[in-house]
Amino acid sequence: MGIFKGIRKLASQAYRFFYPLSLVEVYKRMGVKIGSNCHFQFDVVIDHSHYWLIEIGDNVTLAPRVHLLAHDASTKLHLNYTRIGKVKIGNNVFVGAGSIVLPGVTIGNNCVIGAGSVVSKSIPENSVAAGNPCKVVNTLDHFLKNRKEEFVLAPKFDESFTLRGNIDRKKMDEMLQAIGNNYGYVV
Ligand SMILES: CC(C)(COP(=O)(O)OP(=O)(O)OC[C@H]1O[C@@H](n2cnc3c(N)ncnc32)[C@H](O)[C@@H]1OP(=O)(O)O)[C@@H](O)C(=O)NCCC(=O)NCCS
Secondary structure, three states, X not given: OOHHHHHHHHHHHHHHHHOOOOHHHHHHHHOOEEOOOOEEOOOOEEOHHHHHHEEEOOOOEEOOOOEEOOXXXXXXXXXXXXXXXXXXXXXXXXXXXXXXEOOOOEEOOOOEEOOOOEEOOOEOOOEEEEOOOOEEEEEHHHHHHHHHHHHHHOOEEOHHHOOXXXXXXXXXXXXXXXXXXXXXXXX
């Protein structure tokens, strides 16, 4: 085993030692309603000060730095009250990196939310939506049809091309070469 692989393995073991629970588990234990088979990537923030207002369905992925907000203290100084609203994320939803979901928003079932979106209004089911403010840019069906067509011809990479599969420099170069200026798909 190369020295870098060894260091990486040690670092990941140390991380698991200090942070043994997944973020999903941490938020579940705080009381957030979260369905099955959900994945929260690093630095996801769920408004735990009002966790009972937030509901997340099954098969939901929150990409890195997604923020779900159920309260808005911008009125506190003037009204002495904070505005609150439920946040509901349906089943089979992907929320892209760095997105912010504001109080009162429902994201319907089978939606993809683009990276960096500010979701200020509810998004209907089966939509791809993106931007600030977040708007529907595609239907899920059309999006998947395009991606499936691309997938057929695109270079594909197995687990050995991933960090969890301990990718080495040779495979990194192989991937760079195969993708060129197009897209590829990694397992
Ligand atoms: C939204 C996304 C899924 C693409 O969906 P798509 O249906 O293929 O969208 P297209 O690329 O055809 O773009 C459609 C329009 O939306 C815009 N758009 C796409 N993604 C956007 C985003 N994240 N923010 C703002 N606008 C976006 C495009 O510029 C395009 O605008 P135009 O019609 O004015 O030219 C993809 O861009 C995305 O953001 N994926 C998330 C990536 C991520 O979060 N990765 C984290 C690691 S898991």
